[in-house]
Amino acid sequence: MLSVRGLTVEVGGTLVVEGAALTVRAGDSVGLVGRNGAGKTSLLKVLGGMAEPKAGVIQRPEAFGYLPQDPQLDQIPVHVTALTHVLGGRDLDALAARLEELRLKMEAQPGEDALVQKWSRAHDRFEHEGGYAAESEAKRLLAGLGLRQDRTNTPITVLSGGERRRVELARILFAGSALLLLDEPTNHLDNDAREWLFGFLRSYRGALVIISHDLELLDESITRVLHLDRPGEADVGELTEYKGTYTQYKVARARDEERRAKIASRQQAEIARLQTLVDRWGAKASKASFANALETRIARIRNEAVGAPTARRGLRLRLPEPPPCGRTALTAVALAKGYGGPPVFEDVSFDVGRGERLLVLGLNGAGKTSLLRILAGTSETDDGMVTAGHQVTVGYYAQEHEGIRAGASLFEHMSEAAPRLDNQMRRRLLGTFGLSGDKVFQDAATLSGGEKTKLALSLLVAGRHNLLLLDEPTNNLDPPSREAVAAALASWAGTMVIVSHDTGFVRDLAPDRVLLMPEGDVDFWSDDLLDLVELA
Numbered sequence: 290m291l292s293v294r295g296l297t298v299e300v301g302g303t304l305v306v307e308g309a310a311l312t313v314r315a316g317d318s319v320g321l322v323g324r325n326g327a328g329k330t331s332l333l334k335v336l337g338g339m340a341e342p343k344a345g346v347i348q349r350p351e352a353f354g355y356l357p358q359d360p361q362l363d364q365i366p367v368h369v370t371a372l373t374h375v376l377g378g379r380d381l382d383a384l385a386a387r388l389e390e391l392r393l394k395m396e397a398q399p400g401e402d403a404l405v406q407k408w409s410r411a412h413d414r415f416e417h418e419g420g421y422a423a424e425s426e427a428k429r430l431l432a433g434l435g436l437r438q439d440r441t442n443t444p445i446t447v448l449s450g451g452e453r454r455r456v457e458l459a460r461i462l463f464a465g466s467a468l469l470l471l472d473e474p475t476n477h478l479d480n481d482a483r484e485w486l487f488g489f490l491r492s493y494r495g496a497l498v499i500i501s502h503d504l505e506l507l508d509e510s511i512t513r514v515l516h517l518d519r520p521g522e523a524d525v526g527e528l529t530e531y532k533g534t535y536t537q538y539k540v541a542r543a544r545d546e547e548r549r550a551k552i553a554s555r556q557q558a559e560i561a562r563l564q565t566l567v568d569r570w571g572a573k574a575s576k577a578s579f580a581n582a583l584e585t586r587i588a589r590i591r592n593e594a595v596g597a598p599t600a601r602r603g604l605r606l607r608l609p610e611p612p613p614c615g616r617t618a619l620t621a622v623a624l625a626k627g628y629g630g631p632p633v634f635e636d637v638s639f640d641v642g643r644g645e646r647l648l649v650l651g652l653n654g655a656g657k658t659s660l661l662r663i664l665a666g667t668s669e670t671d672d673g674m675v676t677a678g679h680q681v682t683v684g685y686y687a688q689e690h691e692g693i694r695a696g697a698s699l700f701e702h703m704s705e706a707a708p709r710l711d712n713q714m715r716r717r718l719l720g721t722f723g724l725s726g727d728k729v730f731q732d733a734a735t736l737s738g739g740e741k742t743k744l745a746l747s748l749l750v751a752g753r754h755n756l757l758l759l760d761e762p763t764n765n766l767d768p769p770s771r772e773a774v775a776a777a778l779a780s781w782a783g784t785m786v787i788v789s790h791d792t793g794f795v796r797d798l799a800p801d802r803v804l805l806m807p808e809g810d811v812d813f814w815s816d817d818l819l820d821l822v823e824l825a
Contacts, residue, residue: 290314291336291468291496296345300331301731306526309345311515313496315467320507320535321500323517325739325767326723328526329500330358330472332517336498337470353468354461358476358738358765359689362453365445371456372441375427376420378464384415385424423463430459433489435482440654447628450689451477451653458486467495473738475503476764477653479790480823502739502767507535514538522726556594563587606721606773611755611783615679618643618756618784619664623673624809626659633659635672637809641756643678646785646798648814650821651806657788658688660806661758664786667691677756681784684754688761688788690741692748695734699724699744702733707751715751722747723770738765746774756784763791772797792822 291313298305305328313319321329334340336347337355365374373382391408398404415421431441434455445453454477461469475483483506490497490510498515501507507514511534519526529545531538567583618641625635633656641647649657662668664675665685677683685692693702703715710718719729722743733744742765749757762778763771775797778785789795800814 290348290350291498292346292348293336294346296335296347297343298328298332298335298340299343300328300735301727303522303727303731304343304525305331305519306517306528309528311528311530313468313498315496316494317513318490318493318497318511319499319513319515320511320538321498321515321517322507322535322538323519323526325743325765325770326522326728326737327517327519328737329517330737331735333470333472333498333500350467352464352466353470354464354466355470356458356461356472356474358472360454360457362445362457367444367446369445370442371431371436371445371448371452372424372427374445374456375431375460375463376423378460379423381415381418381420381423384411384418384420387411388415427459427463430463431456433482433485434459435479435485435653437652437654443630444628447630449654449656449658451658455482455653462489469493469495469497469499471497471499471501473501473503473765474499475501475506476738477761477790479653502765502771504535504768511535516542522728553594556590560587560590563590606777608750608777608781608783609753611781612680612682612753614643614681614755614784616643617641618645618678618681619786620676620678621664621673622676624660624663624670624675625672626656626663626668627671632671634807634809637804637806638673639804639809639811641784641786643755644782644784645802646787646800648795648798648800648803648822649786649788649806650803650818655806657806658760661685661760661786661788662687665758681756682752682754683756683758684749684752685758686745686749686760686762688764690745693733693736693741693744695732697733698730699733699736700729702744702748703729703751706748710751718751719744719747721750739767739770742766743770754783757786759785759787759789761789761791762787763789763794790822792819795819795822 293309293311296309297307321333323329331340334357335342339355339357373385376382376385388408388411391404391411395401395404395408428441432438436452436455440448440452445456448456458474474486478486487506487509499511514531514535516529516531517526518529531541563583563586567580570580620640622638624637626633637660649660651657659668663670665683667685699719700715703719707715707718716729719725724740724743724747736744742762746762763774766774771794775794779797779799787798787800796819802811803814803818804811
């Protein structure tokens with residue numbers, strides 16, 4: 290169970306919530322919703338113990354599972370595989386590693402009785418702890434979340450970003466905790482893995498708090514909604530609870546906002562009426578007490594006033610015209626990449642024409658992100674070469690937001706990306722993506738996933754590129770922001786190489802050709818391939 294009292298959360302000197310209270314019991318499935326940047330991820334970090342509250346009391350089980358938007362698995366030792374990482378959810382990884390270490394020693398020193406006895410004791414303990422059954426369960430979880438069987442014994446450091454996230458989610462589910470806090474759990478999941486996760490969460494009997502822009506997941510898996518109502522960066526958020534699914538919440542929320550708007554309108558009309566009387570009679574000594582009484586009444590109405598719902602300002606994006614470049618924007622010849630084992634891909638060759646949109650398709654682990662990193666120059670190819678066309682300038686959007694640094698503010702990032710712009714233009718460009726006010730001086734590492742996406746896209750726009758390499762650019766965006774980004778890119782005349790599993794985004798973008806990985810086959814785009822996009 291999760292119990293919260295008097296919770297105050299502050300990020301970068303700005304209050305997200307103050308004095309909040311909530312309770313989540315076993316069997317409760319709660320969706321935490323609100324606009325991008327409202328502070329949902331910051332609140333969940335505090336609930337998950339990854340950040341300290343400014344004030345308040347949080348009671349939760351000693352063992353619980355927390356999935357952040359961007360699991361940091363880079364520091365895991367190179368020998369840790371996907372399977373052993375999942376087993377670590379119940380501390381079985383150390384036992385499994387000890388067994389493997391002793392097995393290798395027995396192979397190197399056959400007939401050594403002391404080693405055999407040590408292995409036998411370790412084996413008995415592993416078996417007693419349910420190790421073999423647990424290994425089977427861990428593999429079942431990994432398979433359900435879409436990790437290929439041949440990747441289960443692959444080191445974590447070699448896995449793609451999408452695969453790492455699946456492994457971390459599997460570890461959390463494997464631990465069997467009584468409380469799960471999940472931030473965007475369907476990111477990087479294909480359709481089959483999403484359906485599997487929906488089934489798992491439906492049958493989960495613990496306490497669940499989930500943030501997601503996957504509306505189907507919210508309708509399938511939750512029974513209550515906590516709406517974090519925080520209209521602007523300067524506002525302190527308020528948590529409002531609604532019972533039912535996400536669709537039922539939307540209806541109830543619209544009804545609430547309509548009711549609040551009517552009450553606010555009546556209150557303002559009454560204040561205006563009373564103020565007219567004060568203005569009329571206040572100057573007359575004989576009516577002074579009457580006017581004072583009216584002013585007291587006005588003050589009371591203002592103190593008790595219901596705030597009218599704030600109309601949300603949607604993103605309206607327009608990318609600048611791309612600088613001119615040669616007819617061929619990019620040429621790749623015989624590219625190959627591996628990470629110590631069999632190559633992820635090899636002999637991949639293609640070119641991209643000026644103004645063309647090339648979609649890179651393939652299952653998780655097929656090398657899509659590795660390919661984009663090679664094209665962007667942030668990773669070396671094992672073979673072959675990449676050649677940019679005449680006057681081509683490349684902008685790279687990384688799905689893991691590698692270019693966003695801790696300790697640097699949004700404004701500092703923008704200043705580095707656009708050194709020739711003045712400060713006013715830099716702030717205006719950030720504001721175009723909904724990043725305004727004091728937020729521009731906030732540490733970029735403290736942003737939510739959706740805000741990091743907006744910052745990364747704003748930096749791309751600032752760079753005035755004519756070739757964009759986009760790796761899952763709509764991850765973490767709420768539906769209105771996703772539509773705005775899709776519309777802006779669809780109307781842009783520059784060249785794009787895109788990786789995305791978002792079928793709506795791909796449909797809006799209308800690619801010209803598709804590159805199938807890891808084979809490297811190139812074909813013309815057809816809407817029949819949208820089914821493959823969901824599997825990407």
